[in-house]
Amino acid sequence: MKRNGIPFWIGAAVFLAAALLMTQIVGNQYPFFAGYVILQFIALAVAWSILGGYAGYVNFGTSAFFGVGVYASVFLVKAFGAPLPLQILTAAAIGALMGFALGLLTLRMQGIFFSIATIALTIIIETAITNWRYVGGAAGIQIQRPAVTAPFDNYVQMLFFVQALLVVLAVAISRYIQNSWIGRGLQALKDDELAAECSGVPTLRLKLLACVISGALLCAVGAPSAMYLQFANPESAFNLNYSVSTLAMSLIGGTAHWSGPIIGAVLLSTTQQLLTVTISSEVNVLILGVMLVLFVVGAPEGIIGLVRKLRGNRKEGEA
Amino acid sequence: MDLLLDAVVIGVLLGCFYGAVSLGLSVSFGLLDVPHVAHPAFLVLASYAVFFINEHYGIDPLVAGLLITPVLFVFGLAAYRLYYETFEKRGSDAGVRGIAFFFGVAFIIEVLIILQFGVDQRSVTADYVGKAWRLGDIRIPYRLLVAFAVATALTILLTLYLSRTFMGRAIRAVAQDQEALRLMGTNPIRIKQWAFGIATAVLGVAGALLIIVAPVEPTLDRAYIGRTFCVVVMAGLGSMTGTLVAAVILGVAESIVLTMFGASWAPAISFAMLLGVLAVRPQGLFGRRS
Amino acid sequence: MTLSETQSPLLRISSLTKRFGGFTALDNVSVDIRPGERFGLIGPNGSGKTTLINCISGAFRTEQGTVLFRDEDITPLQPHMRTRRGIARSFQIPRPFRSMTVAENLMVALDFAAHEHVSVAQRRDTMMSILKQMGLASKANVSATNLSQVELRKMELARAMATHPKLLISDEAMAGLSSSEVDEVLDLLLRLASRDITIIMIEHIMQAVMRFSERVMCLDAGRIIAIGTPSEVMANQRVQEAYLGT
Numbered sequence: 020m021k022r023n024g025i026p027f028w029i030g031a032a033v034f035l036a037a038a039l040l041m042t043q044i045v046g047n048q049y050p051f052f053a054g055y056v057i058l059q060f061i062a063l064a065v066a067w068s069i070l071g072g073y074a075g076y077v078n079f080g081t082s083a084f085f086g087v088g089v090y091a092s093v094f095l096v097k098a099f100g101a102p103l104p105l106q107i108l109t110a111a112a113i114g115a116l117m118g119f120a121l122g123l124l125t126l127r128m129q130g131i132f133f134s135i136a137t138i139a140l141t142i143i144i145e146t147a148i149t150n151w152r153y154v155g156g157a158a159g160i161q162i163q164r165p166a167v168t169a170p171f172d173n174y175v176q177m178l179f180f181v182q183a184l185l186v187v188l189a190v191a192i193s194r195y196i197q198n199s200w201i202g203r204g205l206q207a208l209k210d211d212e213l214a215a216e217c218s219g220v221p222t223l224r225l226k227l228l229a230c231v232i233s234g235a236l237l238c239a240v241g242a243p244s245a246m247y248l249q250f251a252n253p254e255s256a257f258n259l260n261y262s263v264s265t266l267a268m269s270l271i272g273g274t275a276h277w278s279g280p281i282i283g284a285v286l287l288s289t290t291q292q293l294l295t296v297t298i299s300s301e302v303n304v305l306i307l308g309v310m311l312v313l314f315v316v317g318a319p320e321g322i323i324g325l326v327r328k329l330r331g332n333r334k335e336g337e338a
Numbered sequence: 339m340d341l342l343l344d345a346v347v348i349g350v351l352l353g354c355f356y357g358a359v360s361l362g363l364s365v366s367f368g369l370l371d372v373p374h375v376a377h378p379a380f381l382v383l384a385s386y387a388v389f390f391i392n393e394h395y396g397i398d399p400l401v402a403g404l405l406i407t408p409v410l411f412v413f414g415l416a417a418y419r420l421y422y423e424t425f426e427k428r429g430s431d432a433g434v435r436g437i438a439f440f441f442g443v444a445f446i447i448e449v450l451i452i453l454q455f456g457v458d459q460r461s462v463t464a465d466y467v468g469k470a471w472r473l474g475d476i477r478i479p480y481r482l483l484v485a486f487a488v489a490t491a492l493t494i495l496l497t498l499y500l501s502r503t504f505m506g507r508a509i510r511a512v513a514q515d516q517e518a519l520r521l522m523g524t525n526p527i528r529i530k531q532w533a534f535g536i537a538t539a540v541l542g543v544a545g546a547l548l549i550i551v552a553p554v555e556p557t558l559d560r561a562y563i564g565r566t567f568c569v570v571v572m573a574g575l576g577s578m579t580g581t582l583v584a585a586v587i588l589g590v591a592e593s594i595v596l597t598m599f600g601a602s603w604a605p606a607i608s609f610a611m612l613l614g615v616l617a618v619r620p621q622g623l624f625g626r627r628s
Numbered sequence: 629m630t631l632s633e634t635q636s637p638l639l640r641i642s643s644l645t646k647r648f649g650g651f652t653a654l655d656n657v658s659v660d661i662r663p664g665e666r667f668g669l670i671g672p673n674g675s676g677k678t679t680l681i682n683c684i685s686g687a688f689r690t691e692q693g694t695v696l697f698r699d700e701d702i703t704p705l706q707p708h709m710r711t712r713r714g715i716a717r718s719f720q721i722p723r724p725f726r727s728m729t730v731a732e733n734l735m736v737a738l739d740f741a742a743h744e745h746v747s748v749a750q751r752r753d754t755m756m757s758i759l760k761q762m763g764l765a766s767k768a769n770v771s772a773t774n775l776s777q778v779e780l781r782k783m784e785l786a787r788a789m790a791t792h793p794k795l796l797i798s799d800e801a802m803a804g805l806s807s808s809e810v811d812e813v814l815d816l817l818l819r820l821a822s823r824d825i826t827i828i829m830i831e832h833i834m835q836a837v838m839r840f841s842e843r844v845m846c847l848d849a850g851r852i853i854a855i856g857t858p859s860e861v862m863a864n865q866r867v868q869e870a871y872l873g874t
Contacts, residue, residue: 062716075434079441101423124617131373132616134437135567139609142564146606157602170706200739207725207736216707216721217685219791223706263445270438276729308445315439316424333480 027194029188035288038183042176051179053292055247058182059240060288063261064268064280065189066236068095071266072240072274073202074210077130080137081265084114086257088241093154093251094160102179103165110242112234122227138262146255159235159252162245164247178243189236193277205229206308246326260304264291267311273321282322345346346590346595351482354588355551357564357582358433358489359544360569361496364581365537368570369513370530373437378562379444380538384410384545385554386451387557392462399462400488413537419533444559451556459553466550483545489582492543497578499536505538509533561605568612636699637714637784637797638663639684641651644693646850653679655850657693661795661828664819668841668858669830672870675847677830678720681797685717697795711741716793718784720800720830724772730783731755731768734790741791755790762816764787778809784814796820797804797828802836810836838862847868 023045042051063081071078088110095101095109149157164174171177196202207215208222216222245251264287272283287307294303320326366374391402410488425436466480466589500506511528512533520526548554569588574581592607645811646654654676661667671677682688684695686707694703702710720856738751744809746754759765762782767775775783781801788796798817802810814836821827821840837844837858844861846854849872854861861867 033508071434077434077437128616130434131367131375131437132571134373135375135563136613136616139564139613142609143606146603150602203736204740205534206727210725210727211723212414213687213707214719214725215736217687217711218737218787219708219711221565221706221708221740222738263441266438266441278559302447304445305449305453308449311442312439313441315435319435 027191031191031211035183035187036067038180039170042180048173048175050059053177055175055179055182056292057285057288058179058186059244060264060268061281061284062182062189062226062240062271063237063265064188064284065193065277066233066240068269068274068277068280069193069196069236069264070226070233072269072280073196073205073209074226074229076126076226077134077266078137078233079134079259079262079266081237082257082259082261083137083141083334084237085158085241085244085261086141086145086148086253087113087117088238088243089251089256090148090154091238092242092245093160093162096245097154097160099174103239103246107181107185107239111239114238115231115235117238118230118232119227121234126223126226129286136204138259141259141262143256148257149253151317153251161248164249164251165246174246178247181243182240185236185240189279190281192232192236193280196229197277201225201228262287263311264288265305267307267314269321271310271314271321273323275320276323279321279323288297341440342594345593347473347476347478348482349550349590349593350586351478351486351589352551353586354489354582355482355547355585356565356569356589357487357585358485358491358492358547359541360566360581360585361492361542361578362537362540363566363570364573364578365496365509365540366534367567368573368577368581369509370533370537371513372418372534375437375563375567376440376444376447376539378559378566380410381541381548381562381566382554382556382559383447384541385549386455386460386545388542388549389455389460389462389554390522391434392464398464399465399546399550400484400543401461403543405542406545407542410542411535411539415531416533417538418534421534422527422530448556448559455556457556460549461557462549467511471477481550485551488543488547492540493578493582496536496540500578503534505529524617564605564608568608568615571612572615590628593607635663637661637696638665638698640694640696641680641684642694642696644680644683644695645691646676646683647691653850654683654690657847657850657852659845659852659855662828664799664821664824664842665793665826666842667826667828668837668844669847670832670834670837670861670867671847674849675870676850677847678799679850680847681799681828681830684698684710684797685715689818695768700806705809708740711791711793714792714794715797716788716791716795718781718788718799718801720803722780724775724780724783726773729769729771730775730786730796731866733772733783733787734758737787737790742798756790758786759800761819763812778805779813781805781813782816789820793825795826795828797830799830800830800832802809802831802833814840826842834862 029257045051046315063085066080067078070076089111091113092106095106101109121137121140125133128136148154154160167174167177172181196205204215204220204225205219207220208225241256244256268283268287269280270283271287272281273279287310290306291303294306314321320327363374363377366372366377383592384403387404387406388399391397392399393406397405411442421436421439470477470479471483487599493520500510508524508529509532531581564589569581569585572587588608588611591611594606595607639661644657645652646652670681679688683690686702686705686709690703692703694701697710697713697715700713702713704790705820707780717829722728725736728736735756737749738755756765756768759768762785764779764782764786767779772783781814785798802813805813810833817827817840827834829840841858843856844858845852846861846864846867848866853866853870854864
């Protein structure tokens with residue numbers, strides 16, 4: 020079977036090399052600002068899909084994990100002046116714990132209850148942080164620019180490359196899960212949880228695992244955001260738009276394969292960047308909502324599904 | 339102590355209002371199992387429609403709410419048809435997609451409202467908005483009394499409908515055992531469609547209440563996802579009177595926390611209670627499921 | 629084959645009670661199933677047969693009572709742990725994994741309910757041999773969504789068999805099938821029984837129950853109203869009333 024990892028790792032290396040090269044060659048700052056956001060959404064969508072796509076548990080708490088990642092970073096900088104790698108690692112650890120707790124609390128709930136519980140979690144955590152004066156409360160907090168290390172000239176390029184690393188990490192993990200027994204078990208429980216359970220699949224354990232991994236990644240991706248914006252406030256860090264965006268990107272790209280969320284994220288995020296610049300941010304959200312509804316109704320398997328269908332039809336045509 | 343009493347009284351009235359806006363969801367989600375997270379968005383849309391009619395034609399908001407009720411009913415019929423054809427028929431992945439669909443719809447509605455009306459708050463003008471009734475030391479705003487009266491009336495109406503009329507009982511039957519109904523020759527889909535129509539129609543008056551009680555703004559639906567689902571889940575899916583009781587509990591809890599801890603904690607209450615109920619007693623207080 | 633009365637039961641259900649709100653689906657049900665037995669379970673609709681199966685397989689938690697399997701109390705165990713200990717069930721309405729092929733459906737069971745460490749190649753061989761026995765070998769790479777009713781039923785049983793069970797519970801596998809299809813499934817189950825697998829069969833098709841079972845139990849409104857040889861139970865007046873009365 021085509022499970023050979025070498026093409027994938029070569030591709031990942033090329034991608035990272037290209038990102039690095041970009042930071043050395045491109046002088047204009049704007050591509051890095053936009054690129055950071057796009058890479059961030061790719062990582063978020065891929066991480067989301069581990070639980071939302073493979074297991075079918077529509078997690079609406081992306082905003083919660085992302086926001087916690089942001090504020091973990093804020094707290095560490097303010098309290099200890101912690102460097103970026105430590106911020107990311109700590110955020111990942113918190114995200115894993117959060118994922119575990121969320122999982123224990125909510126994974127026994129069916130479908131929509133789980134989704135609503137994740138929204139509940141987002142609002143509750145956001146409210147708690149809004150009331151926490153140390154990290155700025157509702158008004159928000161300023162973050163200093165991070166120290167820039169070679170070979171980067173400025174912090175945006177550095178953060179851009181860090182996100183590229185996180186993207187590779189998330190995709191590698193997602194790909195591994197998909198190809199392993201974990202992925203097969205998740206697929207079974209997504210199709211029919213009771214039948215999976217009665218066929219020997221330890222559904223709760225697998226769901227918890229997906230929750231922990233997904234949560235850790237989502238939080239880790241949020242950590243550099245505080246430094247990217249040099250500002251954090253609860254309303255934007257916990258904005259439900261993150262939840263809807265990652266959900267839409269994964270569903271539009273297609274959740275059956277690890278490449279689906281990447282496609283969806285690149286497509287939607289790039290469109291969003293273009294639109295926010297040219298039109299308004301409201302139209303941005305409108306298009307997101309419309310595309311989500313269109314794909315969910317018309318192309319439930321996402322872009323990947325459409326491609327597969329086209330290929331299948333062509334094969335039949337040729338035969 | 340007086341402050342607490344004040345909070346409780348306001349809480350009960352507020353709770354009744356929450357009940358009114360959750361009744362539709364009790365039918366669409368509680369009885370029909372439709373993952374209708376766009377219910378609050380429909381509610382806010384209805385309240386903006388009421389605002390529009392009130393502002394341009396000077397019609398009393400409650401009357402305006404009644405006027406849009408038939409429109410909403412037809413809209414509900416169509417919406418359910420779309421939902422059924424696209425999701426319920428197709429099985430396995432439908433749950434995930436159904437939820438995503440309604441979230442998408444909610445977002446679209448939110449943005450459309452912003453594009454049409456802007457992000458500022460809107461309110462209605464009516465005789466009873468702004469004045470209050472003094473009961474001893476307690477000051478009860480008239481608009482809350484109106485909400486209380488209408489909500490109670492709605493609940494009674496809906497409960498009677500579901501228990502006394504043929505269609506109402508058919509709706510409850512369909513919620514319990516769709517297959518049995520089909521075997522008896524009735525088309526369960528038509529019944530569910532009708533029920534969803536009613537659930538949406540109720541939002542006409544509920545939307546009016548929403549803008550009577552407080553000004554509305556486009557993202558208000560997010561706060562009400564927590565409140566309406568909290569109420570419906572706490573009630574136990576499918577119980578109308580249970581909805582009212584659960585709503586009152588929520589209203590009182592919110593009111594007390596607001597009085598004692600301030601507004602910054604308010605958004606989390608309904609969600610925290612919802613989480614609590616889901617974790618501890620998912621079947622709610624009066625539930626129909628085990 | 630003769631069964632010794634002094635052999636300890638494979639499955640011992642004691643005082644099992646299951647309530648749904650105010651409705652009692654199972655009321656103090658107790659029964660022993662012997663190893664290798666062919667056991668029929670009958671009763672009118674709503675009598676609690678599937679509820680009993682759900683309690684045995686772990687899909688439901690019970691208010692009261694215990695389930696002992698091979699002398700171990702499995703009452704607190706989740707379904708997948710019971711499957712790993714050797715209890716398998718098919719579902720009344722088939723529940724295939726729709727995004728997978730027939731072969732992949734069985735591989736899930738083989739991957740997760742495996743008792744010993746076997747290589748992937750060996751598991752695939754086992755999967756193909758089960759499919760051959762069930763008459764589904766030609767459908768191995770067909771998507772589960774493209775199967776006929778009887779093929780779905782067979783795949784249900786095949787998937788249950790892939791968990792290497794000691795106890796197999798078949799829940800109305802023959803419902804709605806033509807008489808030749810009923811015979812197919814019945815022969816399948818008889819062949820499985822001849823390999824020392826204990827089988828509990830829930831059915832409404834009385835001829836099948838009579839042919840298959842060594843013992844039959846009849847439930848009505850959550851209670852056992854008769855248990856004995858097929859002819860004894862069929863002749864029982866309360867059983868006849870229960871069926872004719874509904």
